[in-house]
Amino acid sequence: MTPGGALLVAGTTSDAGKSVVVAGLCRALARRGVRVAPFKAQNMSNNSVVTLDGGEIGRAQALQARACGLEPSVRFNPILLKPGGDHRSQLVVRGRAVDTVGARDYFRHRTALREVVADELASLRADFDAVLCEGAGSPAEINLRATDLANMGLARAAGLPVIVVGDIDRGGVLAHLFGTVAVLEPADQRLVAGFLVNKFRGDVELLRPGLDQLAALTGRPTLGVLPYTDELWLDAEDSLGTVADAPVGRPAPARGREWLSVAAIRLPRVSNxxxxxxxxxxxxxxxxxxxxxSRLAGADLVVLPGSKATVDDLAWLRRTGLADALQTRAAEGKPILGVCGGYQMLGSRIVDPVESGAGAVPGLGLFDLEVAFADPKVLRRSAGRELGSRIPVHGYEIHHGRVTRTGDPAWLELEGQPEGSVRGAIWGTHLHGLLECDELRRGWLRTVAAAAGRTGFEPAADVSVAALRTAQLDLLADLVSEHADLPALERLLADGPPAGLPVIGSGLTAPC
Known part of the structure; x- marks a missing residue:
């Protein structure tokens, strides 16, 4: 394979499977000794992680880096948009927040952001044998083509071959694949080299006639049909997976006599x-x-997660009655966990001149805690211990809020400083990833179960979140290796877009 080969994996829709396909390809190539790196020019997600170089990137790119055997880096996701409302997003460039933008004023950043993307991709291609790029949303959003940095705009600028992924589980995948190509302008179409079908259930031979007709209509092959599996659920790309009243994962049978039920509040702007x-x-x-x-009533534990719009989501808790339900639960001594923005909401007061501009806002009053928002955003990896048990912990912090006063005992000690709060059966922390610390999670869940009266619940001594994540990456690589034409994909990486790819449909012309 020629050093510096690159390929763009686009999708017919958001959540079509771009992230998992890139992760699977990264893992499959890395297992064969290829020096491979992931790249997503522009991501829009409130699920992010802190990198070793002190920046912030989308969580999907951190997972893809892990698939490659690499530490997360801002190089892999140089532009991140974090929605704080329906019309405004925080703009993160090379790991640092630089502005808050709407769709219209995003245009003024276009030239500078194109240069950032081009520089980072060129740098990665110089350092690695292969770079697997992930698109954003769909390349068929031709109304956005003029400002596109992550789909056909990237492919055109860098001369990348493009594979389009479609989710057959949603229905209409053949029309989605054909239509995605057909609405592109001719120069963009000539970069689309083939298709991948994702989440197929059943006998692939029943799909074969449709794929043959798709090839005849478009002049492009389908390079794989990946089967559906419900074993892939860790590290969701965005909030599409966090649907209200939906389960998270597929838990294994209980080790003890009882189960533990957890209700995670699906905030409108949930993050991490x-x-x-x-x-x-x-x-x-x-x-x-x-x-x-009503969904909180029977839960043994309620989790209030992070938020990209803490004050607005706090107001939503009050409008929906969830705030009253949390306060009733606290009065009854039932377990609650708040993480980052959720932790801040559980306090007595938030002063926010940064995200919402609302100034001083009363919290839920479940902690004796005051938080003030300020720039710059706190971005750091942290390590320490749980104060009571002295169990080692680690994770990362992403927040504008600083604790200005607390009257409750700290839960943790991070880098020698107290962090978080404990009051009865209520816990709070700014530390994301804390529950991935297996020993901490097991001990804490025993405490939660006792407070909830679930004396028959027993955490598993042999469960490792890191090992489960690695197993999912290996499963992805196995699926790609078995069900996709990996040699054909490697040829695209080495040789670039095939010559003579036909233009289909109307061959629309869009402004560049």
Missing amino acids: STDVEALACEPGTAVRWVAEP
């Missing part, structure tokens, strides 16, 4: 929703996203 996935890794722990008060 993946924090609750570590709980769902525990046998006998049933985790479900909820969005209305």
Whole structure:
């Protein structure tokens, strides 16, 4: 393979499977000794992680880096948009927040962002044998073509071959694949080299006639049909997976006599929703996203996760009655966990001149805690211990809020400083990833179960979240290796777009 080969994996829709296909390809190539790196020019997600170089990138790119055997780096996701409302997003460039933008004023950043993307991709291609690029949304959003940095705009600028992934589980995949190509302008179409079908159930031979007709209509082959599996659920790309009243993962049978039920509140602007996935890794722990008060009544534990719009989501808790339900629960001594923005909401007061501009806002009053928002955003990896048990812990922090006063005992000690709060059966922390610390999670869940009266619940001593994540990456690589034409994909990486790819449909012309 020629050093510096690159390929773009696009999708017919958001959540079509771009992230998992890139992760699977990364893992499959890395297992064969290829020096491979992931790249997503522009991501829009509130699920992010802190990198070793002190920046912030989408969580999917961190997982893809892990698939390659690499530490997460801002190089892999140089532009991140974090939605704080329906019309405004925080713009993160090379790991640092630089502005808050709407769709219209995003245009003024276009030239500078193109240069950032081009520089980072060129740098990665110089350092690695292969770079697997992930698109964003769909390349068929031709109304956005003029400002596109992550789909055909990237492919055209860098001369990348493009594979389009479609999710057959949603129905209409053949039309989606054909239509995605047909609406592109001719120069973009000539970069689309083939298709991948994702989440197929049943006998692939029944699909074969449709794929043959798709090849005849488009002049492009389908390079793989990946089967559906419900074993892939860790590290969701965005909030599409956090649907209210939906389960998280598929927990293994309980090790003890009783199950533990967990209700995770699905905030409108939930961020780092993946924090609750570590709980769902525990046998006998049933985790479900909820969005209305009645769903809290039977839960043994309620989790209030992070938010990209803390004050706005706090107001939503009050409007929906969930705030009253949490306060009733606290008065009854039932377990609650708040993480990052959720932790801040549990305090007595938030002063926010940064995200919402609302100034001083009363919290839920479950902690004696005051938080003030300020720039710059706190971005750091942290390590320390749980104060009571002295169990080692680690994770990362992403927040504008600083604790200005607290009257409750700290839960943790990080880098020698107290962090988080404990009051009865209520816990809070700014530390994302805390529950991935297996020893901490097991001991804490025993405490939660005792407070909830679930004396028959027993955490598993042999569950490792890191090992489960690695197993999912290996499963992805196995699926790609078995069900995709990996040699053909490697040829695209080495040789670039095939010559003579036909233009189909109307061959629309869009402004560049």
